[in-house]
Amino acid sequence: MDYEKLRESTTDAWANTVLPSLSGLIEIPAVSPAYDAAWEEHGHLRAAVEHVRAWVATRALPGARVDVVQLDGRAPLLFMDVPATPGAAASGTVLLYGHLDKQPPLGGWSEGLGPWQAVIREGRLYGRGSADDGYSGYAATTALEAVRAAGGEHSRAVVLLETGEESGSPDLPAYLEHLADRLGDVSLVICLDGGGGDYERLWLTSSLRxxxxxxxxxxxxxxxxxxxxxxxxxxxxxxxxxxxxxxxxxxxxxxxxxxxxxxxxxxxxxxxxxxxVALHPEVAVPRLPLVRGMRRASxxxxxxxxxxxxxxxxxxxxxxxxxxxxxxxxxxxxxxxxxxxxxxxxxxxxxxxxxxxxxxxxxxxxxxxxxxxxxxxxxNGWHAPTPAPWLASALEQVGDRVFGKPCRNMGIGGGIPFMEMLGRRYPHAQFVVTGALGADSNAHVPDEWLNIPFATQVTEAVAHLLDAHARSAG
The missing domain is CATH 3.30.70.360 (Alpha-Beta Plaits)
Incomplete structure (x- = not known):
């Protein structure tokens, strides 16, 4: 694979195609069902899914099929099926996951900013759902495109974007059953709903409570x-x-x-x-708004x-x-x-x-x-399996070629329901839980923002992993 071409393709896509469409997605008030009892009547979740579907349909992915799936009474889901590049079918299926629903808007946004207003300032894209995690479908699709543009390989890939994650993914078990035959033999899961302690390296979530x-x-x-x-x-x-x-x-x-x-x-x-703690003490244990005289638990x-x-x-x-x-x-x-x-x-x-x-x-x-x-x-929580040799090698390569610093692992105090569900369904699959969220991205609160250069690097990293996975069966 031509790594310079890969970087060029990824960077160009983010600047010219991803950001305009992602900005449009931010403007859709697609609040998660738990926070909008009339979500179906309002139609915002469906609008968000249709917005991303329309963008994906314009991408250079031969044979790709993009469907909006909606079971009765359940929040809609975007399902994209991309055939493997020639000769890469033997390595199974990659499942790339993200979500399009958003936390409530909340008040108190800074001057010139708002939850449903996309604003780009100094390499940051502000707006609700920018980092958590409307960017994910764009990153997954762009990574698949970039692999092809750089002469790399990818196995069959499925991109699944749900609209209930912020509500605890109550509809996801039903969708996994409904789509079981279409998911196929999943051998690698890449979840883009994570993040880490800084914007200098790829962070991998090792556990979820x-x-x-x-x-x-x-x-x-x-x-x-x-x-x-x-x-x-x-x-x-x-x-x-x-x-x-x-x-x-x-x-x-x-x-x-x-x-x-x-x-x-x-x-x-x-x-x-x-x-x-040694690397980022202020991130590992963030400063919380303790009242005067209050001490931490330890x-x-x-x-x-x-x-x-x-x-x-x-x-x-x-x-x-x-x-x-x-x-x-x-x-x-x-x-x-x-x-x-x-x-x-x-x-x-x-x-x-x-x-x-x-x-x-x-x-x-x-x-x-x-x-x-x-x-x-x-x-249920989730504990990441030990990386297979091919994945450990690929992550080392990502650290060297994409970030110039080794990847790091960290546990998360919260949960992502989808990971535990997939862990049970595909016990032999490899898992990469990562993402563009940083400790200061303001997910769930006012002034949520996405670090655009870092999100571009995360996309490039995903492309490396897709190529390595496709070649792992060789």
Whole structure:
């Protein structure tokens, strides 16, 4: 493959074709279904998919088929099938993933900027969905084009762009079943919904945490009672809730006590965390808006990274049954509800954790209080498999030829549902989870922006991996 031609083709495409169309995509308020109950009526998700489909249809990819797929009642999906270059069919299928739905716009954007307004300033493309991750379909398509233009090879490639990722990808399992025959034998997955600690190298996501959410309700009375009559006679629902929380979390250390939520931390991930802290301490443990005098959970930055990427944590994210302080009367309340949100280690079975949580909270309840646990949400985490020799070599080449610095791994405290789903469906596939997001890209908040030169390099890196994968079967 002609690497100079590859870079030239990638750079030219971003400047002349990608940016104009990506700017148009930013202008479509394609808010994810969880944040827009009338998403189907509004039609913005469909408009975003059609916008990218129209652009892809103009690209130089012989034999490519581009379809908009929409199951009844589910958010639409863009599915592109690109045949292999001659002689590269034996290496299986590459699945390139991204999403087109966006977080809500939010207020507070800087002067001259806005969520649905594409603005280019000093190498940055501002607008909601620019970095997270409207660019992904453009990068995947451009990489395939660039490989061909440079005389390289790529196996059969499928580009899948969903519109529900920001809502937790609730429709994706149904689409994976629906498209199973069309996906074929996937041997490499490239997810472009990631990012890293800087814009100087390719960052690879090595792990993603899972999640478990549940609503716990404690009932002690049929109706509220004057506290002067009932206090000291009936234990408050809040005190019972405190006792239940003590069953699942150490209030002094924050350590989760449920065995089914615990997992050993691999030694390579400990070393990875230490390397990340040494390289970018301010990114590994970002500065958060702590109130005056507040301390972090530990003074050891490496331990904080491991807390955020591998250890289970509990947050109480909502409550009900408690009136506002200004109107709280002298009443012993009949019930209290908490919304519990656990982040789980990458290797923990979220369903097993759910079963254990429910049993612990509802067995032998304090004072015989009625305890209900429901409204569950479960998400398994993901731990990247060890790269095959061909992939390890290709990543080394990407570091040398594209960035001039070696690739780095890092764990992520959040989750990408698609990765765990694909990991189960294709247990022998290789995975590359990367992307153009940086620590300061402002995803989900005002002034979201995409680093254009870095996104161009990420695209070039993907092209290298596509060529290496095609040749790996030789």
């Amino acid at each position: 899972g999640a478990l959410q549940a609503t716990v309700t404690v009932r002690v009375l049929e109706t509220g009672v004057h506290s002067g009559l009932a206090s000291g006679v009936v234990p408050s629902s809040f005190r019972v809730m405190r006792q239940l929380l003590d069953r699942i979390e150490d209030a002094q250390t924050g350590e989760v006590k449920i065995p089914e939520m615990l997992a050993p931390i691999p030694q390579e991930r400990r070393a990875e965390a230490a390397e990340f 003074d050891d930055d490496v331990e904080l990274v491991l807390n955020n990427t591998w250890r289970p944590t509990l947050s109480v994210t909502g409550a009900a049954g408690l009136p506002e302080p200004a109107v709280a009367g002298a009443v012993l309340r009949p019930w209290t509800s908490f919304r519990l949100s656990f982040r789980l280690p990458p290797s923990v079975d979220a369903e097993a954790a759910r079963t254990a949580l429910e049993k612990i909270l509802t067995t032998d309840t304090p004072y015989g209080a009625q305890v209900e646990v429901g409204d569950f949400m479960t998400l």
